Amino acid sequence: MNSAPLLQAAGQDHLELLTANDRAWLAEVFAEDTPDPGTITLSELKALSPRERERFRRCRTRFLRMMPLLETPVVTEVMRTLRLLATSSIRSDLHQQDIPILDGEPGVGKTHILKTHAGEEMWRLALHRSLDLEDRTAPKLTTFRPVLYVHLRGPMTRYDLLRLLLDQLAWPSDRNPQHAFETAVTACGVQLVIIDEIQHVNFDGKTGRDVHNIIRWMSNYGLRVILSGTDIDWVLNAGGAPAVEVAARNSRGRWIRVDVPKLETRTGSERENWRDLIYAFETRLRLAAAPTTDGWLTDQFAEYIWARTQGYLNSVVLLINLAAAHAIDAGTETITHDTLESIDLEYEVERQRPQHVALLNARSRAGASAP
Known part of the structure; x- marks a missing residue:
C-alpha cells in the first residue's frame, strides 16, 4: 500500500487528513449534509408536479430522520x-x-x-x-x-x-x-x-x-x-x-x-426535559398542514408519546417518523391523536401499551374533573 x-x-485542514469515507461518515453522523427543505403550504404542495412532490418528500423525510444526537x-x-x-x-x-x-x-x-x-x-x-x-x-x-x-x-x-x-x-x-x-x-x-x-x-x-x-x-x-x-x-x-x-x-x-437509562418523567425537571426532547423533533417536521403555533406537537402529545414509548428514545424516533410518513401518505399533512394511535411500535413497548395509555387517560379524566 x-x-x-x-x-x-x-498545513492542510486537519479533516482532510481523514479518508474520504471517514469524512462522509462524519458528515452523516452530524447531519452536516442534510439541507432543510423548508415549509410550504398545502396549496403549494398540491401545485407541485408528481416528480417535485416526491423530491420534496424525500428531502423532508431525510431532514427529520437525520437528526444529530440530542x-x-x-x-x-x-x-x-x-x-x-x-x-x-x-x-x-x-x-x-x-x-x-x-x-x-x-x-x-x-x-x-x-x-x-x-x-x-x-x-x-x-x-x-x-x-x-x-x-x-x-x-x-x-x-x-x-x-x-x-x-x-x-x-x-x-x-x-x-x-x-x-x-x-x-x-x-x-x-x-x-x-x-x-x-x-x-x-x-x-x-x-x-x-x-x-x-x-x-x-x-x-x-x-x-x-x-x-x-x-x-x-x-x-x-x-x-x-x-x-x-x-x-x-x-x-x-x-x-x-x-x-x-x-x-x-x-x-x-x-x-x-444509559431510559428517559423518565417522574419529576418536574424530568418532564420539562422530556418536553424539550419532543420539541426538538417538532422543529424538524415539515408538514404542510401542521399548526403554525410554536410547541403544537409538544403541548398536545408529549404525555401521550411518553405513554406510548415509555421513554425509550428509539421508540420515540420510530413513532414520530412513522406518524409523519402516515400524514404524508394520507394527505392530511399533520399529526393527530388518531395518526399516532395508528402506529405500531416495537413489541416490547407495544405489549405494555394498553396499561400505559389507560393510565394516561385516567389521569387526564381526573385532571379534567378537578375543581
Whole structure:
C-alpha cells in the first residue's frame, strides 16, 4: 500500500487528513449534509408536479430522520464521561487504558451516542495529527484511520472480531489476524476501537474467555477501547470454568460501567426535559398542514408519546417518523391523536401499551374533573 502524500504534509485542514469515507461518515453522523427543505403550504404542495412532490418528500423525510444526537440529561452525562476518558488518555503501550462499557436496555440510544463520540474523536485525533505534522513528530502512515467502530451482529470468536476490525481498515488478514491487526494499527494510526453489542459474544465459554483476553490485549497495546451492550452484569459475571472466571475477573478490574437509562418523567425537571426532547423533533417536521403555533406537537402529545414509548428514545424516533410518513401518505399533512394511535411500535413497548395509555387517560379524566 502506498502512503498518501497528504498524510505527510502539514498545513492542510486537519479533516482532510481523514479518508474520504471517514469524512462522509462524519458528515452523516452530524447531519452536516442534510439541507432543510423548508415549509410550504398545502396549496403549494398540491401545485407541485408528481416528480417535485416526491423530491420534496424525500428531502423532508431525510431532514427529520437525520437528526444529530440530542442532548438529553442522560446523553450529556454519558458523553461527559466518554470525553473525560478520551482527553485524559495518551497513546502509549506503556500505559494501560481502562475500558468504559455502556450498559443499557435495547432502545435507549447507546448506538447513537457511540457513533457521535466516534465522530468527535475522529475530529479531535485528526487535529492532533495535524499538530504533530507541524511539529515534525508525526509517524508516517499508510493511511490515517484513528477510530474504528464495529457493530456485532452475532456470536464471534476473538479471530472473528479481529478480522471484522481488519475489514474496517480494508487490511488483508492471514492465518494469524492478531499479527495482521498489530501491523494495521501501526500503519493506520488507530487509537480508538468501539465495539457495539458486545453481549453477542458467548462469555460463559472458551470463546468468551478469549474475547475478554483480546480486548485486554488491545488496551495493553495502547489502544483505547469502548464497549456497549445489554445485561453487562451477565457479561462480567458469567460462570464457568476457572479460566473463564479469571478472564472475567481481569476485565472487571479494567472495565468502567457507564449506565444509559431510559428517559423518565417522574419529576418536574424530568418532564420539562422530556418536553424539550419532543420539541426538538417538532422543529424538524415539515408538514404542510401542521399548526403554525410554536410547541403544537409538544403541548398536545408529549404525555401521550411518553405513554406510548415509555421513554425509550428509539421508540420515540420510530413513532414520530412513522406518524409523519402516515400524514404524508394520507394527505392530511399533520399529526393527530388518531395518526399516532395508528402506529405500531416495537413489541416490547407495544405489549405494555394498553396499561400505559389507560393510565394516561385516567389521569387526564381526573385532571379534567378537578375543581
